[in-house]
Amino acid sequence: MERLGKRTLRAAAAGVAATLVIAGCSGQALEGGTEDKASGDQVTLKVAFWGDMGLDKLKAAYEKDHPNVKIVLNSGEYNAQHEDLQKKLVAGSGAPDISAVDEGFIVQFRGQADKFVNYLDKGGAEFESKYLPWKWKQSLSSDGKQIGLGTDVGGLAMCYRNDLFKKAGLPTDREAVSKLWSNWDQFIEVGKQYTAKTGKKFVDSGTNMFNPVLAQQPVGFYDEQEQLKMDGGPKVAFDLSMKAIQADISADLASFQPNWDQGFKKDQFAVLACPAWMLGHIQDTAPEQKGKWDIASIPGGGGNWGGSWWTVPSQGKNVDAAVDFVKWLVQPEQQIEVFKTVGNLPSQPALYKDPAVLDYKKEFMSNAPTGQIFAATAENLQPQYLGKKNGPTRVAVENVITRVQQGGLKPEAAWAEAVKEAEKVAKS
Amino acid sequence: MSLTQLRPAAHHRAEPPKTPSKAKQWLYRFDIKTVPYALIAPFFILFGVFGLFPIIFNGVVALRNWRLDDPTLTGWAGFGNFTKLLSDEDFWNALGNTFGIFILSTVPQLIAALIIANLLNRKLRATTWWRIGVLLPYLTPVVASTLVFAVFFSRDYGLANWFLSLVGFGQDDPLDWRAAKWSSWIAIATMVNWKWIGYNALLYLSAMQTIPKDVYEAAAVDGAGPWRQLWRITVPMIQPVVVFTVILSTIGGLQLFNEPMMFDENPQSASGGSDHQFQTIAQLIYKVGWKDLNLGYAAAMSWALFLIILIVAGVNALLTKRIGGDR
Numbered sequence: 001m002e003r004l005g006k007r008t009l010r011a012a013a014a015g016v017a018a019t020l021v022i023a024g025c026s027g028q029a030l031e032g033g034t035e036d037k038a039s040g041d042q043v044t045l046k047v048a049f050w051g052d053m054g055l056d057k058l059k060a061a062y063e064k065d066h067p068n069v070k071i072v073l074n075s076g077e078y079n080a081q082h083e084d085l086q087k088k089l090v091a092g093s094g095a096p097d098i099s100a101v102d103e104g105f106i107v108q109f110r111g112q113a114d115k116f117v118n119y120l121d122k123g124g125a126e127f128e129s130k131y132l133p134w135k136w137k138q139s140l141s142s143d144g145k146q147i148g149l150g151t152d153v154g155g156l157a158m159c160y161r162n163d164l165f166k167k168a169g170l171p172t173d174r175e176a177v178s179k180l181w182s183n184w185d186q187f188i189e190v191g192k193q194y195t196a197k198t199g200k201k202f203v204d205s206g207t208n209m210f211n212p213v214l215a216q217q218p219v220g221f222y223d224e225q226e227q228l229k230m231d232g233g234p235k236v237a238f239d240l241s242m243k244a245i246q247a248d249i250s251a252d253l254a255s256f257q258p259n260w261d262q263g264f265k266k267d268q269f270a271v272l273a274c275p276a277w278m279l280g281h282i283q284d285t286a287p288e289q290k291g292k293w294d295i296a297s298i299p300g301g302g303g304n305w306g307g308s309w310w311t312v313p314s315q316g317k318n319v320d321a322a323v324d325f326v327k328w329l330v331q332p333e334q335q336i337e338v339f340k341t342v343g344n345l346p347s348q349p350a351l352y353k354d355p356a357v358l359d360y361k362k363e364f365m366s367n368a369p370t371g372q373i374f375a376a377t378a379e380n381l382q383p384q385y386l387g388k389k390n391g392p393t394r395v396a397v398e399n400v401i402t403r404v405q406q407g408g409l410k411p412e413a414a415w416a417e418a419v420k421e422a423e424k425v426a427k428s
Numbered sequence: 429m430s431l432t433q434l435r436p437a438a439h440h441r442a443e444p445p446k447t448p449s450k451a452k453q454w455l456y457r458f459d460i461k462t463v464p465y466a467l468i469a470p471f472f473i474l475f476g477v478f479g480l481f482p483i484i485f486n487g488v489v490a491l492r493n494w495r496l497d498d499p500t501l502t503g504w505a506g507f508g509n510f511t512k513l514l515s516d517e518d519f520w521n522a523l524g525n526t527f528g529i530f531i532l533s534t535v536p537q538l539i540a541a542l543i544i545a546n547l548l549n550r551k552l553r554a555t556t557w558w559r560i561g562v563l564l565p566y567l568t569p570v571v572a573s574t575l576v577f578a579v580f581f582s583r584d585y586g587l588a589n590w591f592l593s594l595v596g597f598g599q600d601d602p603l604d605w606r607a608a609k610w611s612s613w614i615a616i617a618t619m620v621n622w623k624w625i626g627y628n629a630l631l632y633l634s635a636m637q638t639i640p641k642d643v644y645e646a647a648a649v650d651g652a653g654p655w656r657q658l659w660r661i662t663v664p665m666i667q668p669v670v671v672f673t674v675i676l677s678t679i680g681g682l683q684l685f686n687e688p689m690m691f692d693e694n695p696q697s698a699s700g701g702s703d704h705q706f707q708t709i710a711q712l713i714y715k716v717g718w719k720d721l722n723l724g725y726a727a728a729m730s731w732a733l734f735l736i737i738l739i740v741a742g743v744n745a746l747l748t749k750r751i752g753g754d755r
Contacts, residue, residue, distance in 0.1 A: 083718055086496065086718065086721075090723075107497075108496070108497055108721065111496070111497045112497075112499060254693035255694075257693055259583070259693070262584070388497050389497070395694075395719075396699075399703065403702040403703050406604050406606070406702060407607065408607055408608070408703060425720075428720055
């Protein structure tokens, strides 16, 4: 009899345990990441971003002034953070209270504006005049909701290896180098000279010619009516990248991949189109090349690559506290602080006149005045509309360029193929 | 009359010590009838939540329009997503790649596993060491090993190209493993084979050890060599395990994702090479769902993959039974 009782108990325990497991899962999902407001008005804000956005000191300062707010920083991998946000938006719960969104993903999230707090409902309209107009517009949904307050912009310049330039008999001074290439054709000519002299490749990849050139065009892949416009900007950029590949100055390395990182160390290329945030990557990848890099202006005028916004998913429980924190973050003092710690260029033009930005010199890049250089390119930029399918279209065209580099496609046949692939994406 | 006499008297029934109390009776019945179900319930609950529900929900999504980048496009799509699938060249290309890599990985993998198991089944020095040794690749996390293989098969400074150059290939123009279908398939199949050969070999080995030795002795007396013994005795006698490994490899092979994903030069595009040379179906589903943001269409693809796996696994099981000697 006693044995029987024990067995029953055990069975019941197993059943209860199983039920608890299930209940535990759903309970966690429902609560999301935020603490309940009822528990003494103590608010926890989860902030998701990638890399280093210079928040460590700012977090401490904000928590000191707001004792009821606790900020949890969650830095992850660039793509993973965006994908995670997208999944939590679909699921309806579990998203961070505040999430950074990059230019490469803002179009995707702008299309789901109803899942984010509209800053215009929270008194965010006052910020419009402070931002670069195109920066403000990029995070604005088609029905006029503002889902993000800008933090940094990339700007666009041309980084180059002064030691390799010297060996190739090219000028090394940044003014003189900028004069070498006022347009992209001259840039390719310089590349040919370099390759002829050293036997090494000049640029890292044909796609890294295509992307900056496209960023400089008035119209990108799509016009504002969401029509694919391959014959405009994309054709110009594509032809130039083909020209560079045919001139045999490209090392054919895919960006941000192990081979590319290795290419830095093995001097496989001498120039790199670089936005402000790229400096950190160069420094991390090849720390021993300190003083061997410098920054010249990019051929063809201003441009931008990357830069982020702070968004607040509306599913959070503490959206008001989150909005307050973001508003504080984008104030000039904090933006300057971020620029000083990690070098991210603010997106509010008034700050470009600030001595902290104007006089800043980057030691790693041979003391180049990075604040001035990148601010100039961001201010002189022709704003470009990014279509809904901009991301996948770019990948499809980049793949065609890679095929040419791999030798699987003749450069003459490549444009027709690029149009075909882009149209496939546009229709999908 | 006699019947009524046999029946116990009324006062007997009320006697407490003979029959257990009501509560205990109930407990006993509960133990026999209900507890077994409660004990197996956790599996079914978990399967229902994480297995069955997603499959059904996926089926519902497959019949709907659901685009994350266009919330206005919603509602039932009928079989629109499935008909689109039939004329989608990306899907057929991915299907071809998946089967190509599947054949390049499964067939050599199972044959090699069989031969290794046969070797391990003999008297060797340090038997345990060898047996654990073949399992080591299986214990390596797939992401870690794939990262190493991605470098191994890189165009510049890759170890694979270095080996090739030793035997006189591609000194001037190193092979770009990712550029062509055949080379990328071989590279990916190599990763899969490396990981799973040892695992399958151990499964075969355990089955082989149940075969009585006298069968082999009799065969040897009749003049059958080791090769003949392997195919005529060992394989037929471990047939159930062979069928099991074939089905498992089919499921795994057709869902191949990690290896092609991380082998790609640009993993985040999920395009499986610049011309989709090695894009598998699982990868295409991921791309359509999370890169092109077309969840309805991705769900339809998942369902198509599910059906394909069911059919292929069934056919493979049948074929293996044939090969295994049921004739």
